[in-house]
Structure formats: C-alpha cells, structure tokens
Amino acid sequence: MTTPPVRVLLADDEHLIRGALAALLALEDDLLVVAEAASGPEALAMALAHRPDVAVLDLQMPGADGVKVATSLRNELPGCRTMIVTSHGRPGHLKRALAAGVRAFVPKTVSARRLAEIIRTVHAGSRFIDPELAADAISAGDSPLTAREAEVLELAADGAPIAEIAERASLSQGTVRNYLSSAAAKLGAENRHTAVRLAQRRGWV
Incomplete structure (x- = not known):
C-alpha cells in the first residue's frame, strides 16, 4: 500500500519565489502542493479549505505575518504543522515563531531539495531550526518590551x-x-x- 503524499500549502507574497518553489516541490513524489497563497488572510483561508499537512509560510506577508497565521492555524487546524521561511531571520522573530508552535524556521537561502527534506522532517513530528538563526537568537536575549x-x-x-x-x-x-x-x-x-x-x-x- 502506498503512503499518501504530504499535502503542502505554500504562502509567499513574492509570486516568482512561490511559483518556483511549487514547481520544484512538484518534482518530489511524496510531496503535493495543494494550495498557494499571497497574503496572511489568504493563507489561513486556503489552509482551512484544503487542510494541508504542512503549511510553509513566509514570515512577512500582507494582512498577517507568518507567525500570526501559524498562531491561528494552531487553534483552528491543529493537525497542520507550520514552518516559517524568511529572508529576515531576526532573533525576536524566531522566539515568536517557537511560541506560536512553529516547527521549523528556515532562511530563504535554503535549496529546494533541502526544503523538501525539512518539510518531511516537520511532517514526521520533528523540528528544524537553522543553526545560525538559533545562535543569533540566543545571543540577542529576550525583548525588554511588554x-x-x-x-x-x-x-x-x-x-x-x-x-x-x-x-x-x-x-x-x-x-x-x-x-x-x-x-x-x-x-x-x-x-x-x-x-x-x-x-x-x-x-x-
């Protein structure tokens, strides 16, 4: 009996990046991109409509950022695991993401093949935090702001x-x-x- 593919939602407001990722992930037999979104609210709506196994969320999107979407998904679609990809991996973002239950935090410089591996890791129940981003977060300390x-x-x-x-x-x-x-x-x-x-x-x- 064949295992069904991992259902993936891609959310990124940069159409070129999102389209390229969708095309590259389509080459993986065990991954299926079931929906794409260009904003936070659209990502949430698409996730509720298509019920993906893993949501790959850009950190900075119009309407609601990836962490806010992840927080909503944790409440409204607990079976969907979330991961953040970002070109702005600042320490506070990582801490907010982890607090929201995000399972992976990855820079956009990662290759499509590596991203596919991380999606599988997250789907299997494990976490992946980019080591460099993690080191930066530890050295920056916690926010003094309420x-x-x-x-x-x-x-x-x-x-x-x-x-x-x-x-x-x-x-x-x-x-x-x-x-x-x-x-x-x-x-x-x-x-x-x-x-x-x-x-x-x-x-x-």
Whole structure:
C-alpha cells in the first residue's frame, strides 16, 4: 500500500519565489502542493479549505505575518504543522515563531531539495531550526518590551500620529505617549522613531 503524499500549502507574497518553489516541490513524489497563497488572510483561508499537512509560510506577508497565521492555524487546524521561511531571520522573530508552535524556521537561502527534506522532517513530528538563526537568537536575549509596548511601537512604525495610534490601539493619547516613552527608555533610544528601528532590527516588533 502506498503512503499518501504530504499535502503542502505554500504562502509567499513574492509570486516568482512561490511559483518556483511549487514547481520544484512538484518534482518530489511524496510531496503535493495543494494550495498557494499571497497574503496572511489568504493563507489561513486556503489552509482551512484544503487542510494541508504542512503549511510553509513566509514570515512577512500582507494582512498577517507568518507567525500570526501559524498562531491561528494552531487553534483552528491543529493537525497542520507550520514552518516559517524568511529572508529576515531576526532573533525576536524566531522566539515568536517557537511560541506560536512553529516547527521549523528556515532562511530563504535554503535549496529546494533541502526544503523538501525539512518539510518531511516537520511532517514526521520533528523540528528544524537553522543553526545560525538559533545562535543569533540566543545571543540577542529576550525583548525588554511588554506586549502592550511592543504593540504600540509596531503601530508607530509607519510614522502615524499619536491620535491615530491611540484610535487603532483603543487607548488614550496620554497612555500611548507613556508606552512609547517607556519603550524608548528601555531600548536606550532618543525618540520613538529610533526605538521602532532598534526593535525591528532585533525582531521584537
């Protein structure tokens, strides 16, 4: 009796990369790409519709990043194992991914053949963390920001005014100023713009 192929969802907003990966994985007899998606919400919808065994998620996608999609899938489709591929492997991203139950964290520089091996590893119930990314995460330490500080800092990333951030976070303007000032102090930044850059560089927002 033949074993059914591992059903795979590919989610990446770069069409060329996603198409190339789908074509290369199609060459593997034991893997079957059942759906593709170009955004976070589409990835979640496709996963619920096609029920893949493994979801290969780009870290940075429109609508919701790979970690947020993985968190939703853990709740809504617990049988689907998730893995993140990224060209921005910052330490905080890896820690968020692991907290969300992601089984593999892989740089986009990996070959298609190696990616196929990692998909099999994840499907079999094991984990794979790129050693270099893991070493960076350990050396960077944990984020000093509270969840609320990180959220407000993330909302400030596009240069939005305090009033707009307050509205989006459902907070008063004074509270938003306090969170931003506290975050900047913890990061040793002279203002919120520098604080955003520092936090993004370390993957904390």
